[in-house]
Amino acid sequence: MGIDRVRWGIVATGNISTSFTKDLAVLDDAVVTAIASRSQDSAERFGAEFGIEHRFDDYQRLIDSGVVDVLYIGTPHPQHYSIARAALQAGIAVLCEKPVTLTAKQARDLIAVAVENDTLFAEAMWMRTNPVVQAMFADLAKGVVGEPMQALADFGFHRQQLAPRLLDRDLGGGILMDGGIYPMTFGYMALGRPEEVKAVGSLNEDGVDLSVAMAWKYASGAVAALTCGLRSHHPFTASVSGPEGSLLLPGAFHHPEYYVRQTASGDERVDVPVHGLGYHYEAAEVMRSMRAGLVECPALPHAATVEILELLDETRRQIGVSYPGDDEYLGG
C-alpha cells in the first residue's frame, strides 16, 4: 500500500477514543482525518480538540466519506460488530476495541468479511503490543523460567461511580467482557488455549457480572487462575512461572512499566522504555500491516481474538451471563 500518512477515522467520542486519538499524535505517519459521533455537537467538540477536518453526526456517513484508510472503533462492545462489518465491506481497514464482538461467531464472521474484502481487521488488544509485555514474553519463549506451568492474572477495581455502560446489559455490561479479557489474554499468551475451563461469578440483580474467577487446565498439567471484579480494588498483577522461576508484571499488568525476573540468581527488575499512553504501539502495528498488504496484524492475531471469545462464550455460559442477541450469535 503506497500511503505516506495513513488516514484514520475515529468512531465515537468517549473515553477510549479520546486516549487513542491523543496517542496517535506520537506517530508522524498517521493523521486523523475524520471523527464520527451520534451527535454533531460531540463530533464538533472532538474535532476541534484534535484538529480533525471531517466531522460526522453518523458513523455510516464517515464510512461512506472516502476520507479514511482505517477506522478505529471506540463504541461500547455491542455496537462494534455492525460498524466493523460495514467498514470492512467498504474496504476500510478496522482496528476495533476489545472485545471486538460479544461472541466468537460474530468475530469469525468479521474475519471472513475482512478476508473476502482483502482488508485488515484487528482487535485493539493493546496489551499485546506493549514493549514490556513483549519483552517479558520473549524471555518466557527463551526458557528463562523453563516450561511455564502456572499463570496468575487479575484485573479489578472499585469506584463509587462506575461508568454506566459497565452495569448495563444492553451495552455489554459486566467486568468479564470489559476487564476479564485482559487476564484471559495473559493466560492465553502464557500457556495457550486451555483444555478445560471452570468459572464462577457473582452477578447483580440485572444479571451483570461483578466478580468472576476462572480456572484453566492444560494437558501438560499447567493451570491458570484468572480473576476480575468491580467490587474491590485489585492488585492488577500477572505472573507466569516454571521450574526455574517466575516472570512478573506489576500493576497495571496490561500496560506495565517494567517486569521482574525471579530466578535462582535473585529478583531482577527489567526496565523497557515505553512512551505515550501505550495505544500508539497497536496503531503502528496496524499501519505496518496495512502497508504490507496484510488482512491480519501479526501482533494482534485473529486466532487469539476468536479463541478468547470462545473462552468468553463458555465462561458466560457457566456463570449465567447473557446479552440481547445471544440467541442469534452464540454457538456455531
Ligand SMILES: NC(=O)c1ccc[n+]([C@@H]2O[C@H](COP(=O)([O-])OP(=O)(O)OC[C@H]3O[C@@H](n4cnc5c(N)ncnc54)[C@H](OP(=O)(O)O)[C@@H]3O)[C@@H](O)[C@H]2O)c1
Ligand atoms: N483499550 C483500552 O484501554 C480500553 C479502555 C476502556 C474501554 N475500552 C473499550 O472501548 C469501548 C468503549 O469504552 P469507553 O470506556 O470509551 O466507553 P464510553 O466512554 O462510554 O464511550 C463510548 C462511546 O460510544 C458511543 N456510543 C455509541 N452507541 C452508544 C450507546 N448506545 N451508548 C453509549 N455510548 C454509545 C458514544 O460516542 P458518541 O456519542 O460520540 O457516538 C460514547 O461516547 C468498550 O468496548 C471498552 O471495552 C478499551
